[in-house]
Amino acid sequence: MPTVFEPTKGLTGVEFHYCPGCTHGVIHRLVAEVLEEMEELGNSIGVAPVGCAVLAYKYFNCDMHEAAHGRAPAMATGVKRVLPDRMVFSYQGDGDLASIGTAEIVHAAGRGENITVIFVNNAIYGMTGGQMAPTTMVGQRTTTSPLGRDPRQVGYPLRISELLATIDGAAFVERVSVHNPANIRKAKKAIRNAFDCQKQRSGFSLVEVLSNCPTNWGMSPLESLDWVKETMIPYYPLGNFRRPEMEESEHA
């Protein structure tokens, strides 16, 4: 009888080091499945960030680079300029992309660099033990905002997808979530559309994936997915902000 669901060849099978219930594992699977289904695995080069996904180069079953913190879009640019017909992607967290790496992501989009960026937003620095990130919610307690993020001190969370959607070089920008099966399936479709965009050389593509951090949020895995739904999504609305066939008027 046909298999309904089995592990993808896009992953090496090495067990993830992620905390129990962390949806990095789900997002890795989606990227790997899309590349496998597009038959691009042998043609792909990924760039891992510094952050919880720093070991992603052990998990993706394709050539990988390990970038310096925040520099994955620049590194991916270097790879893509040398190998324009390869599928090049970066996989980055919010500390990596929305903090130290903001210049790199803005200019990769500005150049319309033909790469795909998977941006995992879990509103915190995970690997280093739960510090405040640029995407940390107002009032959210972290190890560096112990009384809760105070906008008068440290401003408001950054909406990266909306920010990048103002850039003409960005051909595809969408925000998705993986807090339940239905959204996971939608997220996979968005990731597929992003890589299709790269395949058709339409320019820069990015998918922002809202994710959880049970350990550093101090919640159970199930509670953390509710928190994504109840607290994050209202502030980070899901949806497409930019796609190639969009009319100019429709842009944010």
Add this chain to the structure above:
Amino acid sequence: MEKVLMKGNEAIAQAAIHGGCRYFFGYPITPQNEIPEYMSREMPKAGGVFLQAESEVAAINMVYGAAGAGARVMTSSSSPGIALKQEGISYIVGSEVPCVIVNISRGGPGLGGIQPAQSDYNQSTRGGGNGDYNIIVFAPANIQEAVDLTAEAFEIADFYRNPVMILGDGMIGQMMEPVVFHETPKRELEPKTWATTGTGGKRAPNIINSLHLDPANLEKHNLHLQQKYARMRAEETRYELYQVDDAELVFVAYGTASRIVRNAIIQLRETGVKAGMIRPISVWPFPQAAFDQLGSQVRALMSVELSCGQMVDDVRIAAAGRWPVGFYGRSGGMIPAQHEIVDACRSMLEEVA
């Protein structure tokens, strides 16, 4: 092989293309701007890619990506820009990918000035980034040498899978001299089977990475790197000995400073003062062996630099107490006049008399 009158920066850029470089990522900063400008015109004609990055940090990480994909790639900048690239250089060294980095140095510290200086010597030769590592650093004293060294740097970088730096300064970058683009000496090079060109479904993934969380692995990796540096010390050291056979005072000077010292030596000899020079061409590896060739008639050494004194420490190490070591330098972009060096030599010799 016809002779061409070229500005240093442009000659270095052409030499890179001549050396097989097909990817350049840079950023504007005086006094090296002619390098990216030249590359923006000529690289596409050579079938390569020129890209101006959003910052020197982005540029060196583009170099890192391109090198990991197997390309011959270069970046250039000047002092503060090179400071921004140090982390990237450390990553490039740690993951053993080849590239060439050009520093057309200027006065520091901080924003400093835009005149020529040699105050990046320590940063270049001691490793300006984190961790134990070295990169081969060549210091050309004229445009022909800059061209030859830049072209050959790509062979050497590929050979060792390690960055090579061309350490010039504003003078080398801005002045014009006639140059010839010789046949570049080739080396036996391994194919880049490690490069991330896509597995094609036929091989295991290649990984460009400098992360080794297990300390035992990282130490093993370090020892492997140190073996490479030992080989570089043994095989890549380059220097010139100028009139040292009967010299009583031996200058040590590289790049622009060595040009002035050379003329000062001629003037001193005309007045009966026997001076000579050791001119490091590789400032890393530092030519310690040159000092062992000095005769017993040598009474003193003097390091002459466009800085407050950085190479002088290496001269003291190489001298190993055998001779007193003096220093003369101008900094901030000031260039010493010939007579200043002549006077410094005379007073040093009086001191040690």
Add this chain to the structure above:
Amino acid sequence: MAKARGAVYFETDRCKGCELCTAVCPVDIVVMDRKSINRKGYNPATVTEMDKCIACANCATVCPDLVIRVERVA
């Protein structure tokens, strides 16, 4: 069309006991096996009444650690 029926397989030692799969099963058959401990020291997820499985693969879809494989049996 006869209701699809499925079979769920767990690579028990990969499970980290996060329980996400137990919250998405439309027929509520995915539970934590409180009577056994896997190699990692967690109670692994399991299915008690496999005959009720409709092969929707929701459990596998949310699993962050590739523990679950689902097959159609009818």
